[in-house]
Amino acid sequence: MEHYKEDIIMDYKTIDLFCGAGGFSLGFEMAGFKTSLAIDKWDHAINTFNHNRDNQVGISIDINEFDNDRLKALIAQNDITGIIGGPPCQGFSMVGTRDESDDRNSLYLQYVRFVEVVRPKFFILENVKGLLNLKKGHFKDDIIERFSGLGYNVTYKLLKASDYGVPQNRERVFFVGLRNDVFNDTFFAFPKGHESNSVSTSQAISDLPSLDNGDDQEIYKTEPQNDYQQLMRNNSDTVSNNEITNHTEQTKNIISLVPDGGSIKDIPEEYYTVRNYNTAFKRMDSEKPSTTIDCGHRNYFHYKENRVPTVRESARIQSFPDDYYFTGSKTSQYTQVGNAVPPLLAKQIAQEINKLLEVVQDEQLTLNV
Secondary structure, three states: OHHHHHHOOOOOEEEEEOOOOOHHHHHHHHOOOEEEEEEEOOHHHHHHHHHOOOOOOEEEOOHHHOOHHHHHHHHHHOOEEEEEEOOOOOOOOOOOOOOOOOHHHHHHHHHHHHHHHHOOOEEEEEEEHHHHOHHHHHHHHHHHHHHHHOOEEEEEEEEEHHHHOOOEOOEEEEEEEEEHHHHOOOOOOOOOOOHHHOOOHHHHHOOOOOHHHOOOOOOOOOOOOOHHHHHHHOOOOOOOOOOOOOOOHHHHHHHHHOOOOOEHHHOOHHHHHOOOOOOOOEEOOOOOOEOOOOOOOOOEEOOOOOOOOOHHHHHHHOOOOOOOOOOOOHHHHHHHHHHOOOHHHHHHHHHHHHHHHHHHHHHHHHHHO
């Protein structure tokens, strides 16, 4: 019995919907899952997704155009274990109009369609926390009702990335569904995070080149200074995606007045009204995790240097390893990083899913003996 179990090689396969640059998939791949299909309609993101994988399964397509016949052909060739992904968040976001009629709000219905056709053992849907209370919780309740109706035990939780070792105070809601004919009455228990796991911005990026001082943008400034830097460096010998943003001297002078962890409101008003600088601009706190990395990259400054962070520094704060290369223009790269699910957070969720799948596998083996 034990010998038989040891000879079994698990082959858990996933589909990643609205995959972006691939942070969600990367976390699951780190935990041993294999990606069979990744869909996003943005070419730049798919180019990045495929660039970083030998198995280039990313497809640039509108999810509405990936019809059921094509999906059935895929699952005929692949035993899909799970579906992961985060429908575009613009309609749900706490930032912006929060338009209840935004067409993008219904994109999760395409996610529902994939789950209904594929019938994976589990699914994970990620989104911004604004989804929880938009329209008095209508979207949250609808997601739970629809997937429960398909036979899934659904639970959700708002997770703070910094509690899981990601150097960023990013909050996102995760819905996890376990197929009840596989897991019976088991509901997913989220991995426990804690503020003691937090990594500060300086701990995250202090080994990267000091660009204000003219360091070569591709050469590490120091050896890894801590476990997080060692983890991010992986097998990298050089630093990629690390092009500096050139600010005017006036802008750099104004940034220089903002203290470590402070905002532009901490300096005299005369300095920032001259150029109508956004009052939300702030400098990273060297002793704390970063605020949420966004898609525009211009709302926060390096904790020490007088500039916005580079793409690589932003990717570090998102927990992408240094050998993960982002394709496209610099603006596109920033957006890809900002849209991503932090891989280290995804990995910890994947590890908990793995444990549940192993229990099911063991039970099946016992029944077959």
